[in-house]
Amino acid sequence: MKRLLQLFVLGALTALTACGGGGDEAAGSGSTGNEGQSEEAQQNSGNNKGETITFGKTSWTSTAGPTQIAKQMLEEAGYNVEIELLDQPVIWEGMQSEEIDFFMDAWLPYTEEQLWNEYQDDLQKVATSYEQVPTGWVVPEYVEAESISDIKENPEKFGGKIYTIGAGAGIVNTSKEVMADYNLEEAGFELMPSSETAMISELKTKISNEEPVIITGWRPHSMFVDYDLKFLEEPKENFKYDNVYVLSYQGIQEKYPEAYNILSNWSISVDDLEKMMYEHAQNDTPFEELAANWIEENQDKVDAMMEGQN
Incomplete structure (x- = not known):
């Protein structure tokens, strides 16, 4: 107790x-x-x-x-x-x-x-x-990348960061698996746990400047009503429908x-x-x-x- x-x-x-x-x-x-x-x-x-x-x-x-x-x-x-x-x-x-x-x-x-x-x-x-x-990694529609394999080639375009929610959440643990499966740390990416509010704030700031950004996303969420977003394809299927x-x-x-x-x-x-x-x-x-x-x-x-x- x-x-x-x-x-x-x-x-x-x-x-x-x-x-x-x-x-x-x-x-x-x-x-x-x-x-x-x-x-x-x-x-x-x-x-x-x-x-x-x-x-x-x-x-x-x-x-x-x-x-x-x-x-x-x-x-x-x-x-x-x-x-x-x-x-x-x-x-x-x-x-x-x-x-x-x-x-x-x-x-x-x-x-x-x-x-x-x-x-x-x-x-x-x-x-x-x-x-x-669905759950997965999400980017604005204007980002040219269509899959997680695509982002690996240009980590500097995204500032080397994937923004996510609080450590311990399931989507954070799955994102760690994705980082390992695609060798993204070696490529120059870092997973950035924070909070949902902080993550969405980062998304809003990047979109207002039409800059590339990667966050963890899921539906239902108001972000898909607010913004024109897409899930990155994830060929190794760490992310699945729940x-x-x-x-x-x-x-x-x-x-x-x-x-x-x-x-x-x-x-x-x-x-x-x-x-x-x-x-x-x-x-x-x-x-x-x-x-x-x-x-x-x-x-x-x-x-x-x-x-x-x-």
Whole structure:
């Protein structure tokens, strides 16, 4: 317990420092969970009062929307809900120890294969959020290179840098494999872990000057709405299409049966999520507000999830 609490504090501080934000999700940690509910909803949700569900959330914007939607649905069901902003490996360790109840953004079977292999005996896939989404190295369309093999010939054109997100993330580990498989360090390239916010800032700056740049990318993400981008081909196939899952620990269905039933029917479209991410990026609209709007616009689907229906 002491070890995990120390990791929680360290992970939270790291994530807050790295992402330069966190907004409403970070502020939502430790919330009572009933704020914003109608009086009728609070009266009808007495069976779960006093039970607290804790979500692990990374600083990735792809995690923020689904986590906030799930939070609001479980609050409607009567749970108290907390969101812990943590580094990804700490979330998986937290689920193993049952101090984190759900994680809404696990990329499998490929991107987070190492973490899954380590924790799969203790964890389970609760639901599939969306399927067959790409990850890889991304450049602006005006860059002539079409594949990772192409960039090897001109590292100086890109300043010798590939910008990525926080160390420990699956896409960073895969990028290390790519660096090794294509001998890119010897060619003069360096992998630059930072944060999603810092990476996108670098992309924005380079595009504003029409300069070449390489980042790690994935869909869903608002960058593909904001900019004209392309994935570099990767012939050795380190990057593959993934599905995105809701994860929890073994036994969650007995510990919190209603929460499990609701989230086992969870799904969202890539288009819907990218629209939320774009609105947040363009107008700084809080994900809490975007989630409430999505729930209102998809009430039939939400009602079915709340009733435990597919």
